[in-house]
Amino acid sequence: MRQSDIVVIGAGISGLAVAEAVHRSGRTVTVLEARPRIGGRLLSDPLDLGASWFWDGEQRVRAMADRLGIAVFPQHIAGDAMIDERDAVHRYPGNPIDGPAHRFARGAASLTHALAGQLPERAVLVGQPVLEISDDLGVTTADGTWQPRHVVIAVPPAVAIRTIRLPQSLPTSLMAVALRTPVWMGDTIKVVAMYDEPFWRTDGLAGAAISRVGPLHEMHDLSGPDGSPAAIFGFARASQPDGLDQADVRAQLARIFGPRAGVPRELQIQDWSREQWTNAAASAEESVPGAADYALFGHALYQQPQLGSRLHWSSTETAPHYAGHIEGALEAAERTVRAISACPE
Numbered sequence: 001m002r003q004s005d006i007v008v009i010g011a012g013i014s015g016l017a018v019a020e021a022v023h024r025s026g027r028t029v030t031v032l033e034a035r036p037r038i039g040g041r042l043l044s045d046p047l048d049l050g051a052s053w054f055w056d057g058e059q060r061v062r063a064m065a066d067r068l069g070i071a072v073f074p075q076h077i078a079g080d081a082m083i084d085e086r087d088a089v090h091r092y093p094g095n096p097i098d099g100p101a102h103r104f105a106r107g108a109a110s111l112t113h114a115l116a117g118q119l120p121e122r123a124v125l126v127g128q129p130v131l132e133i134s135d136d137l138g139v140t141t142a143d144g145t146w147q148p149r150h151v152v153i154a155v156p157p158a159v160a161i162r163t164i165r166l167p168q169s170l171p172t173s174l175m176a177v178a179l180r181t182p183v184w185m186g187d188t189i190k191v192v193a194m195y196d197e198p199f200w201r202t203d204g205l206a207g208a209a210i211s212r213v214g215p216l217h218e219m220h221d222l223s224g225p226d227g228s229p230a231a232i233f234g235f236a237r238a239s240q241p242d243g244l245d246q247a248d249v250r251a252q253l254a255r256i257f258g259p260r261a262g263v264p265r266e267l268q269i270q271d272w273s274r275e276q277w278t279n280a281a282a283s284a285e286e287s288v289p290g291a292a293d294y295a296l297f298g299h300a301l302y303q304q305p306q307l308g309s310r311l312h313w314s315s316t317e318t319a320p321h322y323a324g325h326i327e328g329a330l331e332a333a334e335r336t337v338r339a340i341s342a343c344p345e
């Protein structure tokens with residue numbers, strides 16, 4: 001039996017924010033992460049294949065970046081936008097697609113790397129899918145069982161319910177809500193096209209487009225600070241059974257941004273719908289949530305710790321505000337840390 005005051009399941013931004021805060025307060029913490037890497041939906045390789053932006057008003061993200069010495073820069077939005085219609089591509093003067101937003105100079109995953117860097121060696125264990133949480137809060141992976149005072153499920157609820165045998169004594173109402181709570185962006189493909197230079201900017205374009213034709217339905221500039229490295233990214237919905245056709249993507253980029261856009265130096269396709277630790281849905285149909293299900297974000301049942309105030313839910317989907325965003329993941333972490341601190345030893 002392994003000991004730790006707190007076991008956090010999931011080394012995404014929410015889990016690592018909890019772990020770093022409870023470590024600072026002097027408690028011992030172990031983070032168990034299923035993937036061979038940390039970060040969850042923050043993945044920068046080198047550009048962001050998961051989250052990339054935060055917005056004005058998201059004070060927790062801003063404060064964390066400041067505290068950890070992470071440089072940020074403004075999203076490039078200057079220039080005209082493009083509208084990709086069935087009959088033609090139209091140039092739209094100005095850019096109604098992008099609003100002001102901020103990016104992380106070395107990618108969003110610099111947040112999770114910096115948080116993990118504050119923890120003691122061996123506090124974060126990767127390649128450790130949690131298989132079971134027992135009624136007495138034993139946490140089991142293939143390598144052993146931990147018996148902590150608090151357990152934090154920093155995993156999207158729908159993924160937790162499908163990948164972890166949860167305590168039998170949890171209320172059935174909670175299990176029903178968790179099963180139906182969508183995973184934010186869990187059905188999305190993000191495509192990153194990298195170039196030698198941001199040539200669209202010289203053409204007076206913002207690198208932003210919306211398309212009614214596809215396969216990408218929305219595109220934005222993803223270049224680094226000062227346009228280097230140069231890149232455009234797009235979102236596609238993960239509905240095609242055979243995945244995204246690279247040739248279709250290149251053709252679309254060329255149609256919208258000109259021939260140079262059709263021959264990127266590198267084309268990365270990150271299909272989050274096929275990532276079992278982000279989207280645990282059993283089928284493609286199941287992975288498309290209904291609009292009503294998004295109302296379950298931040299559900300009241302997630303706000304109350306269970307099992308003698310020792311079991312906590314902490315992923316962006318459990319946040320009453322900013323759910324889906326990095327800011328929501330940090331809000332959930334803050335609530336969890338408060339609940340742990342309020343619990344007598």
Ligand SMILES: Cc1cc2nc3c(=O)[nH]c(=O)nc-3n(C[C@H](O)[C@H](O)[C@H](O)COP(=O)(O)OP(=O)(O)OC[C@H]3O[C@@H](n4cnc5c(N)ncnc54)[C@H](O)[C@@H]3O)c2cc1C
Nearest residue numbers: 010012013014034040041051052053130315316324325326
């Ligand atoms: C393509 C894309 C674009 C996005 N763009 C933005 C954006 O621009 N701005 C923004 O604010 N947000 C954006 N988001 C959302 C943002 O990424 C998330 O809100 C945030 O990263 C969620 O963090 P989290 O810690 O709650 O969950 P996650 O990052 O999902 O972390 C959960 C962790 O739990 C692990 N795990 C799962 N099951 C188990 C198990 N059984 N045992 C152990 N570990 C397990 C997972 O591997 C993962 O590391 C985007 C997301 C995607 C996918």
